[in-house]
Each structure stands twice: as C-alpha cells, then as structure tokens.
Amino acid sequence: MNKIIEKEHxxxxxxxxxxxxxxxxxxxxxxxxxxxxxxxHGERIPLTIxxxxxxxxxxxxxxxxxxxxxxxxxALNPGDYLTDVVGPLGKATHIENVGTVVCCGGGVGVAPxxxxxxxxxxxxxxxxxxxxARSKDLIILEDQVRPYSDEVIIMxxxxxxxxxxxxxxxxEEVIQREKVDQVVTIGPAIMMKFVSLLTKKYNVPTVCSxxxxxxxxxxxxxxxxxxxEGKTRFVCIDGPEFDAHKVDFDEMLMRLRSYN
Amino acid sequence: xxNNNNTSxxxxxxxxxxxxxxxxxxxxxxxxxxKMPELDPQYRVTCNEEVNQGINAExxxxxxxxxxxxxxxxxxxxxxVNINIPGFIKNIERGDFHAAAVVLKETxxxxxxxxxxxxxxxxxxxxxxxxxxxxxxxxxxYLERFAADTERLSGNIAQPTIADKNGIKVAVVxxxxxxxxxxxxxxxxGFSVTxxxxxxxxxxxLKYGIPEFRLPNAVVEVEIDGLRAMGxxxxxxxxxxxxxxxxxxxxxxxxxxxxxxxxxxxxxMGIPGENLNGVMSSNEYLTxxxxxxxxxxxxxxxxxxxxxxxxxxxxxxxxxxxxxxRRMGAETVMIIYRRSEAEMPARVEEVKHxxxxxxxxxxxxxxxxxxxDDKGRVSTMxxxxxxxxxxxxxxxxxxxxxxxxxxxxxxxxxxVSVGVSPNPLIPNAIxxxxxxxxxxxxxxxxxxxxxxxxLYAGGDIVRGGATVILAMGDGRRAAASMAEALSK
Numbered sequence: 001m002n003k004i005i006e007k008e009h010x011x012x013x014x015x016x017x018x019x020x021x022x023x024x025x026x027x028x029x030x031x032x033x034x035x036x037x038x039x040x041h042g043e044r045i046p047l048t049i050x051x052x053x054x055x056x057x058x059x060x061x062x063x064x065x066x067x068x069x070x071x072x073x074x075a076l077n078p079g080d081y082l083t084d085v086v087g088p089l090g091k092a093t094h095i096e097n098v099g100t101v102v103c104c105g106g107g108v109g110v111a112p113x114x115x116x117x118x119x120x121x122x123x124x125x126x127x128x129x130x131x132x133a134r135s136k137d138l139i140i141l142e143d144q145v146r147p148y149s150d151e152v153i154i155m156x157x158x159x160x161x162x163x164x165x166x167x168x169x170x171x172e173e174v175i176q177r178e179k180v181d182q183v184v185t186i187g188p189a190i191m192m193k194f195v196s197l198l199t200k201k202y203n204v205p206t207v208c209s210x211x212x213x214x215x216x217x218x219x220x221x222x223x224x225x226x227x228x229e230g231k232t233r234f235v236c237i238d239g240p241e242f243d244a245h246k247v248d249f250d251e252m253l254m255r256l257r258s259y260n
Numbered sequence: 261x262x263n264n265n266n267t268s269x270x271x272x273x274x275x276x277x278x279x280x281x282x283x284x285x286x287x288x289x290x291x292x293x294x295k296m297p298e299l300d301p302q303y304r305v306t307c308n309e310e311v312n313q314g315i316n317a318e319x320x321x322x323x324x325x326x327x328x329x330x331x332x333x334x335x336x337x338x339x340x341v342n343i344n345i346p347g348f349i350k351n352i353e354r355g356d357f358h359a360a361a362v363v364l365k366e367t368x369x370x371x372x373x374x375x376x377x378x379x380x381x382x383x384x385x386x387x388x389x390x391x392x393x394x395x396x397x398x399x400x401x402y403l404e405r406f407a408a409d410t411e412r413l414s415g416n417i418a419q420p421t422i423a424d425k426n427g428i429k430v431a432v433v434x435x436x437x438x439x440x441x442x443x444x445x446x447x448x449x450g451f452s453v454t455x456x457x458x459x460x461x462x463x464x465x466l467k468y469g470i471p472e473f474r475l476p477n478a479v480v481e482v483e484i485d486g487l488r489a490m491g492x493x494x495x496x497x498x499x500x501x502x503x504x505x506x507x508x509x510x511x512x513x514x515x516x517x518x519x520x521x522x523x524x525x526x527x528x529m530g531i532p533g534e535n536l537n538g539v540m541s542s543n544e545y546l547t548x549x550x551x552x553x554x555x556x557x558x559x560x561x562x563x564x565x566x567x568x569x570x571x572x573x574x575x576x577x578x579x580x581x582x583x584x585x586r587r588m589g590a591e592t593v594m595i596i597y598r599r600s601e602a603e604m605p606a607r608v609e610e611v612k613h614x615x616x617x618x619x620x621x622x623x624x625x626x627x628x629x630x631x632x633d634d635k636g637r638v639s640t641m642x643x644x645x646x647x648x649x650x651x652x653x654x655x656x657x658x659x660x661x662x663x664x665x666x667x668x669x670x671x672x673x674x675x676v677s678v679g680v681s682p683n684p685l686i687p688n689a690i691x692x693x694x695x696x697x698x699x700x701x702x703x704x705x706x707x708x709x710x711x712x713x714x715l716y717a718g719g720d721i722v723r724g725g726a727t728v729i730l731a732m733g734d735g736r737r738a739a740a741s742m743a744e745a746l747s748k
Contacts (some may be wrong), residue, residue: 023498023503023504024503027502027503027505037460039560041553041558041559041560043552043560043561044460044552044561068560069560072560083460084460084496084497085497086458086459086460086497086498086499086503087499087503088502088503089499089502215544215548215552215561216458216468216547218499218683219524219525219683219684219685220468220524220525220526220543220547221526221540221541221543221547221548222526222528222540222541222543222544223540223544225528225535226535227535232528232530232534232535237525237684237685251535254536254537254636255535257537257635257636258537258538258564259562259564
C-alpha cells in the first residue's frame with residue numbers, strides 16, 4: 001500500500017499524484033516506469049515516473065483518465081492509498097552529452113519527458129523542448145521544463161497557445177534551423193510515429209519511449225511485445241526506450257487496440 | 261538413509277512392524293487401486309471448481325493398506341525431496357492422519373500442493389514395487405493430498421519443530437515453489453528469512469500459473485500461512501535487481517541470498533502473424549485469468565475471449581491454458597502439437613481431463629502462420645502436418661514436415677505455450693554472476709551455489725523449465741548447503 005501525499009489537476013482528465021514509495025524513489029532513473037494497481041480487484045497499469053524526491057521518499061506520477069482503471073486512479077485523493085506500486089521497471093534512459101537535443105512531448109507524455117530533459121541538460125546538452133497538445137489547457141508542466149530547456153516551443157492543434165500546428169512542425173523548424181544531434185520523443189504512439197518519420201527523413205537519431213499494454217511488467221507475459229528491426233522485443237524489459245527509426249509503429253498501434 | 265533417520269515414523273518402529281503383520285502380501289496386492297473421484301466433465305467446464313475431489317478416509321486407509329512397506333522403498337528415491345513415503349502411508353493405514361501429515365512436513369514445505377500437481381507417475385509411483393507385479397502402483401499422490409488436506413481441514417495444523425533463532429538473516433528472491441521450500445527449511449534451522457516477491461501476490465507460478473480447477477488458491481494460502489507462522493517474512497511488490505540491488509541486500513544485513521526468480525520470458529515461435537491481436541502467450545492468458553481475475557465480475561483486468569481457441573504446445577501449461585479457455589466459454593478448443601501424443605510432456609491425467617472436457621488434439625500439426633481479419637485480429641492459422649522422424653538428442657522422435665500438407669484452420673484466439681526462457685532481471689542486475697548461454701544461472705548441482713559465494717539459486721532460473729517438485733528439491737538442497745556454509 002502506497003499513500004498519496006499530493007494531488008494536482010493539470011486538466012480535467014490529467015492528474016499529478018505524489019506517492020510514497022521510498023525504495024523506488026531511491027533506485028529510479030530517468031526513463032523508468034512503475035506498475036500501479038488501485039483496489040484489490042484492480043488492473044496492473046504501467047506509468048512512467050515523472051519525478052522523485054529521495055528525501056521525502058516520494059515519486060511523482062502523471063495519469064490521464066482514459067479507461068476504467070486510470071479513472072479510478074485519478075479519482076484518488078491525498079490520504080488514499082494505491083494498493084500496489086512496483087518498480088522501477090524498464091531500462092533507464094541513456095544520458096550523454098551529444099550536443100543539441102530536441103525533447104518533444106505530446107499530451108501526458110511530457111511527464112515522463114521531464115526527468116529526461118533535466119538529465120540531458122545536466123549532462124551538458126543544449127536542450128530544445130517542444131511541447132504539444134490539442135489546446136492550451138492540455139499543455140502540462142511548462143513551468144517545470146523551462147528551467148532545464150534552452151528554448152521551449154509550444155504547439156497547439158487549435159492555436160489557442162503557442163503556435164498552431166503539430167509537434168512535427170515544431171521539431172522540423174528546429175532541424176531546418178540548426179544542427180540537431182538527437183531527438184527524444186514521448187507521447188501518443190501516433191505522434192511518435194510521425195516524429196520518427198520526420199527525423200528519419202533528416203537522419204537525426206531518435207529515441208522514443210513506448211507505453212504498451214502490460215500485465216506483470218517484468219518480462220513474464222509478453223503482452224507488450226513490439227517489432228524492432230524485424231525482431232520481437234518486450235517493452236517492459238528491452239525498453240521502454242527504443243531507436244524510433246526501427247520500431248514498427250503500425251503494428252504497435254494495432255496492438256494498442258487489442259481490448260478496444 | 262532418510263527413511264530411518266530424522267523421521268517421526270522410522271521403519272523399525274513397533275507399530276510399523278505390527279502393521280506389516282496385519283495383512284499378507286497376497287491380501288495387500290489383491291486390493292485394487294483407488295479411483296480419484298472427479299467432477300463430471302459437463303459440469304466442471306462451467307465453473308472453476310477443483311476437478312479432483314480427493315479420496316475419503318475409508319478409501320485412504322484401504323489404499324494405504326496396499327503399500328507393502330518395502331525394506332528398501334524405491335518410491336523414496338523417485339521423489340526429488342525424498343519424502344519418507346512408507347512412513348506417512350503407514351500412518352494413514354493405522355488411522356493416524358495427523359501423524360502422516362507430520363511425516364510429510366519433515367521434508368516438504370507444500371504437501372497439499374505436491375499431492376495435486378506432482379507428476380507422481382514419473383517419480384515416486386514409477387518406482388513402486390507393484391509395477392514388477394504388473395499392477396497399478398500405490399496411489400502415493402492421492403494419499404499425500406489426503407493427509408495434507410485432512411490436516412488442513414481439521415484446523416489442527418502441525419508446526420514443524422523450529423531451531424532456536426541464530427540471528428542470521430537470509431533473503432529469498434521469488435515466492436514460487438523453490439523459494440517457499442527454501443524459506444521453510446531455513447526457518448526450521450533458525451535463520452531469519454525474508455522473501456521478496458515481484459508480484460502483488462505470494463506464491464509465484466502456484467498463483468499466476470496453475471489454475472484454480474487444478475490447484476485452488478486457498479490451498480496455497482494455507483501453506484504460505486504455515487510459513488508465516490514459522491516466522492518467514494514476505495515482502496511483495498519488490499523486485500530484487502530493480503527495487504533493491506544485490507548491494508542493498510548486503511547493507512540490509514543479509515548473509516545469504518537464494519535466487520528463485522523463475523522462468524520469465526515466454527517463448528514465441530517467430531512465425532508470421534504472431535504479434536497479431538488475439539495471439540498471446542500462455543503466461544499472459546493464465547496470469548490474466550488466475551492472478552488478475554479476468555472474466556470474473558467486479559475484476560478490472562480484461563482478457564480476450566475466443567469462440568475457437570487454439571493452444572500451441574503439449575505441456576502442462578498448454579493443458580492448463582486450453583482447459584481454462586473451455587471454462588471461459590470457448591466452443592471449440594484445440595491443442596496443436598507438432599509431435600504425437602506419446603511425446604507430449606504433459607501429465608497423462610491432464611491430457612485425460614482435457615479430452616473429457618472436449619478438447620480436440622491436433623497432434624503432428626505445427627503452426628506456420630497466423631492471418632488476420634481487416635481489424636488486425638487473428639482469424640485463421642496455417643498448420644503444417646508432420647510425421648515422426650528419427651529420435652532427437654532428448655530421445656524424442658523429432659517431427660518432420662510432410663511436404664505440401666498444409667491446412668488452414670479458423671481461430672479467434674491463439675495461446676502460445678511452447679516454453680519459457682529464464683528471467684534476465686537478476687543476471688542483468690548482477691554482472692559478476694556467471695550465467696549459461698541460455699541465460700540460466702550456473703550453480704554447483706550439489707550445493708546450488710552460484711559463482712558468487714553468498715548467492716545460491718534454484719528452480720526455473722537454473723533449470724530453464726521444470727516442475728514444482730524439482731524446484732522444491734532445489735530449494736531444499738540450497739537450504740542445506742547455505743545453512744552449512746553460514747554456520748561455519
């Protein structure tokens with residue numbers, strides 16, 4: 001049982017929870033995720049860790065209420081408990097000073113991107129962050145990414161904030177303007193697919209962080225399998241980060257619809 | 261040997277001598293082997309109730325009377341944990357069922373589990389003297405289950421004698437059969453035992469893998485409670501190698517670590533269409549249903565429910581999967597296996613039960629491709645018909661494709677049950693640890709000690725894929741050798 005310490009609504013459907021998990025706070029690195037369960041009959045849901053505080057023994061999770069289980073988790077309040085939190089899972093992000101890094105996040109994907117932005121900046125990179133969402137109220141964590149970004153570009157589908165356009169418009173503009181050594185992209189699968197197609201065109205190495213269907217999260221079930229360079233890989237133990245140019249996004253998009 | 265030492269039922273005890281005189285060999289061998297009462301197949305596919313109902317006291321005493329109490333009992337050598345089999349059976353014959361359970365617990369941490377899921381026909385019962393007389397062996401498994409169940413249901417559960425606490429802390433990674441058996445043995449020896457489990461339930465494969473209709477969770481729970489009563493501490497949701505490192509365990513004061521993290525990764529065949537929706541591993545299918553409650557009202561986890569389900573493979577896990585699919589409402593359930601029935605690794609009883617439940621066996625068939633409908637859901641599979649060729653390295657006749665004999669079968673759910681690979685979590689986390697090319701942890705077979713002095717391992721992480729009882733045997737051997745090493 002893990003106690004919820006803080007809750008913040010980023011938007012109607014996007015909630016930030018700060019959760020007691022001292023061992024995970026200590027051992028997690030950027031890119032890691034946890035599996036969370038709410039209720040004794042609850043589903044196991046993978047969530048990427050957005051932040052951690054070793055002193056307080058807490059981790060920060062950002063959840064978008066999209067299905068039954070995420071709605072349950074979003075309805076929890078400070079003082080309530082998550083039934084289970086296990087992790088940190090997956091491989092940590094490879095952090096290196098490569099030069100200029102574009103970090104682009106869509107929707108709730110900005111949450112797991114935040115620790116990577118921080119780590120990339122601290123490693124000495126020039127970090128350009130592109131945040132994208134449908135509209136202004138869905139842009140999250142802008143204030144948190146600013147201190148670690150040399151530049152923040154905001155894109156909204158409806159033009160209600162920043163510039164009107166897709167995340168790919170923002171990324172392409174940067175690539176055309178200056179030399180980009182690496183792109184990191186986290187967001188909806190369809191967004192990552194198009195970021196990947198774009199950066200492939202410009203030959204910019206790109207890392208994506210995938211959020212597939214999982215059950216145990218430790219390699220046991222294979223529900224999260226995807227195809228990378230023609231080979232089957234498990235997102236939970238081989239990932240969650242992969243070379244975006246090698247991921248079969250169409251298959252992944254199809255597999256995400258397994259239970260729809 | 262162990263039959264006479266360290267047991268509450270030595271062969272030379274007066275009561276056993278008296279029992280041996282009670283009936284002649286001829287009288288004993290004239291008794292027919294007891295039949296296990298089973299739920300009716302028509303009924304049992306509608307629910308999750310345990311198929312084998314267990315024998316009653318009267319049947320147990322009669323069956324126990326068949327045992328000849330051999331001077332050199334071969335059954336004991338056929339048991340991976342060397343249970344004093346005649347010792348417990350003779351206690352049943354004299355009507356002291358509680359004492360029978362006590363004998364079982366001298367060597368087995370999980371008798372009610374083993375009585376249900378051990379392949380006795382390949383172990384203890386395969387060595388029974390009755391085979392020499394061309395008769396059916398003593399039903400050791402049924403009797404083991406009877407003794408364990410009777411004790412459990414009596415509420416008077418025997419606690420094994422526990423040595424004084426020695427103050428030495430040991431850690432166990434994984435709470436499946438190997439880990440539980442190790443934990444029980446070390447607690448008995450006075451060690452302080454902490455078991456770390458990655459999942460949210462204790463029991464490992466006994467919970468997530470083996471279905472309720474073959475091994476009820478309540479049975480497993482009682483055995484785990486027994487370990488708790490012995491002072492074993494369980495920590496769930498904790499992954500050694502992730503949440504805690506090997507070094508963390510040292511800092512926490514653990515002097516010995518037993519890794520029983522099990523077989524992790526499900527194997528797939530690498531054929532076209534295997535990642536289509538509706539194709540999944542048996543691990544995923546069984547975990548969703550057994551551990552996560554999929555299909556039951558008020559449980560959140562979903563599972564795909566097929567009308568025409570094909571399970572690929574011929575092992576016990578394949579049988580568990582296909583029989584689960586039947587209970588989940590599938591109309592047509594098929595086992596697709598590339599060899600013939602004779603080569604099937606599944607227990608004879610599981611195959612029999614599956615057939616009674618209407619499972620079709622497409623033996624000498626090998627899947628080569630899955631095809632999808634326009635929504636990306638599997639809709640048919642191509643199978644290659646096979647014939648048996650020469651025996652392979654394991655002595656099993658290997659299947660050879662019959663050229664051109666390919667069949668297309670409509671399916672809407674495929675469960676792949678062709679084995680597992682060792683879980684790479686621990687080997688990846690502890691780089692100094694020696695592993696085999698297959699990814700298993702390399703250990704000394706007699707001590708179960710790895711290339712690291714304080715780290716021992718057993719069960720599927722060492723064997724790649726084995727049975728509950730072999731895993732338990734590893735746990736016992738590791739406990740004996742670690743206890744000796746730590747007591748120096």
